[in-house]
Amino acid sequence: MPPRAIADLVADPRYAGPVDGAALVGEAAGGNRLLVRVGLWLDARGRVSRARYRATTCASLIGYAEVACGLAEAGGPPQAIGAERVRAAVAGVHRLHRDRADLVALALSRALERRLPSPPDDAAGAST
Numbered sequence: 001m002p003p004r005a006i007a008d009l010v011a012d013p014r015y016a017g018p019v020d021g022a023a024l025v026g027e028a029a030g031g032n033r034l035l036v037r038v039g040l041w042l043d044a045r046g047r048v049s050r051a052r053y054r055a056t057t058c059a060s061l062i063g064y065a066e067v068a069c070g071l072a073e074a075g076g077p078p079q080a081i082g083a084e085r086v087r088a089a090v091a092g093v094h095r096l097h098r099d100r101a102d103l104v105a106l107a108l109s110r111a112l113e114r115r116l117p118s119p120p121d122d123a124a125g126a127s128t
Helices: 006-011 059-073 083-088 100-113
Strands: 024-030 034-042 048-055
Touching: 006 059, 024 100, 034 059, 034 100, 048 059, 059 083, 059 100, 083 100
Parallel strands: none
Antiparallel strands: 024 034, 034 048
16 A cells, blocks of 8 residues: 555544543653554454544644554554554655654554453363
8 A cells, every 4th residue: 555645644634533432542742742642442352443543733643643543443463553664654754753653653552551461261261
């Protein structure tokens, strides 16, 4: 899939929205008053069924958050959505603002850290 233009992502934000009620929420902040919060809703199998973000008004931060949420909802392991993958999916970001992808990836990673580990398969039937 070719990279999406930053202008298109900012002009038509599909994943911006409240993260209240999300099963997992992660946040990351940077200099120049940058803040991004990512919320993930999970289905019964523990897969991401919905992803939303809130971000301060930085076009690059918004564009990267848009892409990250889209990738999270598209399926596959959200742990594979790192800064490089997010950066590669967005075209037209000034080189000085490419670090915003790191903030988005960090917020996503922090949300995933809050996921409770699953018990081992044999733990349900084990007795002591």
